[in-house]
Amino acid sequence: MASTPTHWKLICVPAETIDLQRLTEESNSRICIVQEFDDNGKAFEVAVDPSYLSEVQELQSQENPPYNPTHPREVEKDILGICQANRKARERWLQRAVDVIFSEHRHEIKEAYRNLTQLLGLQRELDRKILIQDISDSLASVRRKLARNLVFLFLNLEADHMSADAQIFLASNEEELIDSLKFGLKPPIPFNHDECQITSLFRALLELSGGRVDFLQHNFAENYTAKQNCELCARIFDISDIKKFGEFDVREISSSLSKSPLFIGETLSAEGLGQWAAIMKSSFQIGFPPGHLNLPSQILSGFGVGQIKMFETILIDTYQNLPPLNKPANNTLLLLTWSTSVSQWSEHGPNGPLKVLANWAKSEEGWNLYVRVAEEFQGHQTVEQLTLTMSALLSYRRLYPDFLDYSEQPITANYIADLDALLHGTSIGNSGRVAERLLFALARQLQSMGEDFGDIRQFLETILDREPPQRHIFDALSDEYVRLRMSGRSHETTMIELTHGISAELR
Numbered sequence: 001m002a003s004t005p006t007h008w009k010l011i012c013v014p015a016e017t018i019d020l021q022r023l024t025e026e027s028n029s030r031i032c033i034v035q036e037f038d039d040n041g042k043a044f045e046v047a048v049d050p051s052y053l054s055e056v057q058e059l060q061s062q063e064n065p066p067y068n069p070t071h072p073r074e075v076e077k078d079i080l081g082i083c084q085a086n087r088k089a090r091e092r093w094l095q096r097a098v099d100v101i102f103s104e105h106r107h108e109i110k111e112a113y114r115n116l117t118q119l120l121g122l123q124r125e126l127d128r129k130i131l132i133q134d135i136s137d138s139l140a141s142v143r144r145k146l147a148r149n150l151v152f153l154f155l156n157l158e159a160d161h162m163s164a165d166a167q168i169f170l171a172s173n174e175e176e177l178i179d180s181l182k183f184g185l186k187p188p189i190p191f192n193h194d195e196c197q198i199t200s201l202f203r204a205l206l207e208l209s210g211g212r213v214d215f216l217q218h219n220f221a222e223n224y225t226a227k228q229n230c231e232l233c234a235r236i237f238d239i240s241d242i243k244k245f246g247e248f249d250v251r252e253i254s255s256s257l258s259k260s261p262l263f264i265g266e267t268l269s270a271e272g273l274g275q276w277a278a279i280m281k282s283s284f285q286i287g288f289p290p291g292h293l294n295l296p297s298q299i300l301s302g303f304g305v306g307q308i309k310m311f312e313t314i315l316i317d318t319y320q321n322l323p324p325l326n327k328p329a330n331n332t333l334l335l336l337t338w339s340t341s342v343s344q345w346s347e348h349g350p351n352g353p354l355k356v357l358a359n360w361a362k363s364e365e366g367w368n369l370y371v372r373v374a375e376e377f378q379g380h381q382t383v384e385q386l387t388l389t390m391s392a393l394l395s396y397r398r399l400y401p402d403f404l405d406y407s408e409q410p411i412t413a414n415y416i417a418d419l420d421a422l423l424h425g426t427s428i429g430n431s432g433r434v435a436e437r438l439l440f441a442l443a444r445q446l447q448s449m450g451e452d453f454g455d456i457r458q459f460l461e462t463i464l465d466r467e468p469p470q471r472h473i474f475d476a477l478s479d480e481y482v483r484l485r486m487s488g489r490s491h492e493t494t495m496i497e498l499t500h501g502i503s504a505e506l507r
Contacts, residue, residue: 006050008112012037012067013046032109034100037069045069045096047109069093070120087189094122094187098129102137125187127217128199131206132182138211144262146209147174150181151260152276153205156248157234159241161256169237170259177262184236197221198232204284222306223352226287229305233286244301245287246277294328295335296365302356314338321455324384332369333392337463340395354399361400370396378423378491384456386485387446390439391463397432404429414474416481420495440468441478445486 030052037043070093072085080088097113117126138146151170158166172180185202188195196219203217224232226245234242250270257263268276281287285305292300293312300308318334319326325334339357360366370393377389397405404411410418411428415437422431443464446457477498484494 007115008047008049008108009053010034010067010069010112010116011046011048011053012043012069014043032105034105034109035096047105047112049108066119067116068120069096069116070122090122090125093117093120094126094129097126098133101130102133124196124199125191128185128187128191128195130214131199131203131217132185134212134214135178135182135185135206138206138209142206142210143178144174146181146206146211147177148262149205149209149280150177151257151262153233153280154237154239155253155256156245156277156280157230157237157242158239159243161252163241165238166256167259170256171261173261181236184238193221194232194235197224197229198236201229201233201284201286202236208279208283220285220305222285222309223304224285225302225304226281226285227301229284229286246281248273248277294331296332296360298360298363298365299332299335299356302360303353307353311335311338318459322384322459324382325388330385330388333373333388336395336399337388337391340398358399361396366396366400374423380488380490381485382488383446383453383486387442387456387460390435390442391460394432394435394439395463397435402429402431402433405432407433408469408472410434410474415472415478416474416495416498419481420491423491436464437469437472437475437478438482439464441475441482442486443468444479445482 030049032047034045034047037045070086070090072080072082072089076085076088079085094117097117100113101110103110114123114126117123135143135146154166154169155161158169160166161170169177169180181202185198200217200220203214204220207213230245231242234240250273253273254268257266257268277287278289281289288300288308290297293308293315295308303311315331315334336357339353361370373389373392373396377386377393381389407430411430412418412421415434418428418430418434419438421428422434439460443457443460446453446460480501481494481498484497485491489497
């Protein structure tokens with residue numbers, strides 16, 4: 001059985017308490033004197049295997065209190081003051097950690113520095129320093145490609161290519177662009193959540209340029225929208241007037257690129273520029289292709305990138321289980337149904353997906369979809385399509401309730417009469433309640449059919465996501481309406497048959 005790997009520790013050891021010669025001889029086996037802790041050789045930073053630490057008496061006393069290299073020196077506090085001294089000590093530690101991580105030291109020693117940095121709550125700052133170091137150490141070919149990517153990214157974000165700042169940026173050479181990027185990436189204080197996202201974004205840009213891959217920095221917070229990611233990129237360039245990434249005029253961007261020393265004598269085709277933008281979008285989450293997943297642009301720009309990816313997975317899974325629904329026109333309907341029933345969508349606060357969808361539902365585009373779906377509902381539909389259509393109508397009203405949806409009672413003679421009035425353009429105010437009543441009737445019909453429609457029944461139960469209401473005196477009529485619709489009849493034909501049936505009963 002393989003032994004569990006041990007994590008080396010870092011301790012600070014006063015020079016007079018240890019046998020430096022012996023530790024040096026045993027270095028790279030279970031202990032390593034990494035570097036002097038201060039400039040006068042009075043203490044050393046030592047990485048040690050915990051098993052060895054327990055054997056050497058003179059080292060054990062150095063474990064407590066735990067080593068904290070971010071404590072400033074007394075002389076620094078006297079000269080600089082507490083705040084500046086703390087800042088300097090922290091910067092000094094981060095730079096020492098980076099130097100070791102990029103050195104020839106063994107893996108256990110590098111991990112000891114990473115682990116202590118994490119314990120000190122400085123992992124995010126260390127990640128940023130590592131990114132900057134990777135940019136500095138990149139091959140010449142990588143740096144050149146990175147600089148070209150920076151110019152293209154800048155021009156896709158800056159709305160005014162003729163501004164003074166844009167002209168200065170475009171006149172910059174490769175070295176100036178790289179230096180400007182490193183300066184913009186300097187870890188701020190405090191280092192907030194947005195800064196973590198910026199690290200991941202520009203790590204992705206470096207990797208896109210052929211730079212070193214660092215999986216530890218593949219930490220995209222996927223609740224950020226593509227627009228928000230663009231805004232974070234623009235922050236590094238100090239761009240205030242931002243445009244949507246990828247929506248460029250070919251002639252304008254070609255003219256602007258020609259002003260950069262990195263593109264002298266080079267002409268890029270419209271196709272080449274489009275491909276470049278598409279690669280950037282997919283590589284570091286700053287946009288989607290037009291009409292992605294056949295979803296409205298307002299939704300694409302408002303949802304987090306990870307939420308769009310999650311929905312794409314939902315689409316694939318749903319269409320595999322329910323092939324009759326597999327057509328692009330159903331994508332938005334499925335988004336409506338899933339987003340109002342699956343709890344994950346509401347995890348991101350007041351600006352989360354439900355808020356985005358609610359705003360879209362209130363828009364002209366959202367209302368037009370609702371009207372179109374209501375018209376399609378009146379025609380012949382398969383059981384699967386009928387279920388999805390009715391679910392989408394209910395979900396729309398969950399996002400944008402009708403003014404009498406709180407009422408449990410029908411407005412006219414019964415729920416089916418309400419439905420007929422609504423479908424013929426009469427605004428009676430309870431369209432959401434009617435849709436819900438019909439869906440529960442549909443659920444009862446599907447339940448009575450055993451496993452014949454098991455997948456669509458499970459789908460519907462997930463969408464309803466609540467206990468059925470108490471049976472109403474008019475539910476029998478709703479059940480019959482749904483039964484006839486499931487047999488392939490249109491709304492009008494069903495209403496005629498129901499009317500004749502009621503008339504016959506009265507006779």
